[in-house]
Structures are given as structure tokens and as C-alpha cells.
Amino acid sequence: MTHDRLAQLLTLADVTEALDSAGAAVDKAFKHRALRRGGGTVAAEVGLRSAVASAALEGSSYDLADVRAGTITDPVVQGALRVSAELDRLAPQWLKAPPQVLTRLHILAARGVVADLGRPAPHGGAARLLALHDVLHSSAPALLRAAVVHGELLALRAFEGPNGVVARAAARLTLIAVGLDPRGLLPVDLGHLSREPEYVGAAGAYATGTPDGLRSWLRHCGAAVEVAADQLTAVCDAV
Structure with a gap:
């Protein structure tokens, strides 16, 4: 998706307002006193909850x-946990080498689920995958970039097996790497899960490529981040 196309997305009805509202919610959540002490405990809890939600x-x-007790051996859950645990390490590489990071995410997510790890699905879409580099380095708002990365990976069904785990991790990596959520504290996947029917419908709408479909997805992503900000505050209150 070109820079011009990304800029056009901001002209869709209610999209800029949805992104601005999400950004304000994030700013408010990040002011919680529990995060002034470093936030390590919060980050660990967010990582766990995000993995469970993504699975x-x-x-x-x-x-x-x-899952916290370690009694769940489901390979999709275990893959989501592995992915969540490695996001901080992968974030510095994400903007430099997105294909390699996606390969790593798939290896982490799909171990024990599919045999062919780290390879994009064979049904095409290679050019759109490569175009994610331009999306990541655009001047568009961070949340818009994350939403497009997420939507593209879902629409392309880019990887066999738990492709959604990879897509959601790539979106979180984008928010971390471009500075909206530098410490990885937003449990955005909880936001998606809390609005699951909307998430599924909006992802399908995004795949159509129509203005209404894109608008639906971007508005959903803004709403999911607002839920994530509320969930972060709840985690901070608990710890």
C-alpha cells in the first residue's frame, strides 16, 4: 500500500477521529502510577493475557x-506464548527486516501445528508482503500503520497454520517499533477478542479493499486499542 493510499485512508469518515480517540486513551493509561516504577510486572502480565487472547x-x-498455571499444552497457545515472549527482542529488527521477522514469528507460532515453518503460504501475495516495508516506513500515524500491517497479513492468509497469531504479533511489533507503545504494554489482542464478531467482520471487510471495508477495519482497530488502554489500567490497578 503506497504512501498516497495510506494518506487517503485518513480521509475516510470517522477514521481520524477513531485514531485520535485511541491515542488519547493510550496517553491516559500510560500515566498510571504503577508504570512509574518500571512496569516489568505489568509487561509480563500483559504479555500473558495478550497471548491467551490471540490464541x-x-x-x-x-x-x-x-494457562498461567502451565497446564495447557495446546500448540497454538504455546506458540502464542512464545511469540509474546520474543516481541521485545524482535522489535529492533522489525523496521529493518520485516520478512525475516515474519519468518521468525511463524516459526515461533506454528511449531507443532504445521510442518513447513517460516515460509509464506504458496498462494501468492509476495508483492504485498514486500510492500509492508513501505507501510512501516511511511509517515502515517502508528496505529494506522499497525492496522494496515495486521489487515494485510490476515487478508493474504500469509502463513499456514496460526496466521492470525503472526498477524496480531506484527501489529503489536509495529506499535512498539514506531513508538506508540515502546514498552509493549498495550494488550491490543484483548481489545480484538472483546469485540470478536466485529473483529472477524471488519477483517473480512478490509480484504475487499473497498473504502467502506477499510473504514470498518480502521475504526475497529481504534476501538480495540481503546479497550486495550482500559485493560492496561485494570492490570496496573491489580498489581
């Missing part, structure tokens, strides 16, 4: 307490 969106739904 649930992939059809592997389990109670958070059971």
Missing part, C-alpha cells in the same frame, strides 16, 4: 488461570 481468536480458547 483464543485463533480458536484455542482457555482460561487465563489454566
Whole structure:
């Protein structure tokens, strides 16, 4: 998606307002006193909850307490946990080498699910995958870039197996790498899960490439980030 196309997305009805509202919610959540002490405990809890939510969106739904206790061996859950644990390490590489990072994400997410790890699905879309580099380095707002990366990977069904886990991780990496969420504290996948029917419908709408479809997806992503900001505040209150 070219820079001009990204800029055009901001002219769609209610999109700029949705992104601005999400940004304001994030700024408010980041002022929580618990984050002034470093936020390591919060980050660990967010990582766990995000992984559980991402696996649930992939059809592997389990109670958070059971996953926390280590009793869940479902390979999709385990893959989501591995992905979540490695985001901080992968973030510095994401803007430099997105194809290599996507390969790593798939290896982490799909181990024990599919045999062919790290390879894009064979049904095409290579040019659109390569175009993600331009999306990441555009001057568009961070949340817009993350939403487009997420939507593209879902629409392309870019990887076999738990492609959604990879797509959601790539979106989180974008928010980390471009500075909206530098410490990886936003459990955006909880926002998607809390609005799951809308998430599925809006992702399908994005894949149509129509203005209404793109608008629906971008508005959903803004709403999911607002939910994530509320969830972050709840985690901070708990710790």
C-alpha cells in the first residue's frame, strides 16, 4: 500500500477521529502510577493475557488461570506464548527486516501445528508482503500503520497454520517499533477478542479493499486499542 493510499485512508469518515480517540486513551493509561516504577510486572502480565487472547481468536480458547498455571499444552497457545515472549527482542529488527521477522514469528507460532515453518503460504501475495516495508516506513500515524500491517497479513492468509497469531504479533511489533507503545504494554489482542464478531467482520471487510471495508477495519482497530488502554489500567490497578 503506497504512501498516497495510506494518506487517503485518513480521509475516510470517522477514521481520524477513531485514531485520535485511541491515542488519547493510550496517553491516559500510560500515566498510571504503577508504570512509574518500571512496569516489568505489568509487561509480563500483559504479555500473558495478550497471548491467551490471540490464541483464543485463533480458536484455542482457555482460561487465563489454566494457562498461567502451565497446564495447557495446546500448540497454538504455546506458540502464542512464545511469540509474546520474543516481541521485545524482535522489535529492533522489525523496521529493518520485516520478512525475516515474519519468518521468525511463524516459526515461533506454528511449531507443532504445521510442518513447513517460516515460509509464506504458496498462494501468492509476495508483492504485498514486500510492500509492508513501505507501510512501516511511511509517515502515517502508528496505529494506522499497525492496522494496515495486521489487515494485510490476515487478508493474504500469509502463513499456514496460526496466521492470525503472526498477524496480531506484527501489529503489536509495529506499535512498539514506531513508538506508540515502546514498552509493549498495550494488550491490543484483548481489545480484538472483546469485540470478536466485529473483529472477524471488519477483517473480512478490509480484504475487499473497498473504502467502506477499510473504514470498518480502521475504526475497529481504534476501538480495540481503546479497550486495550482500559485493560492496561485494570492490570496496573491489580498489581
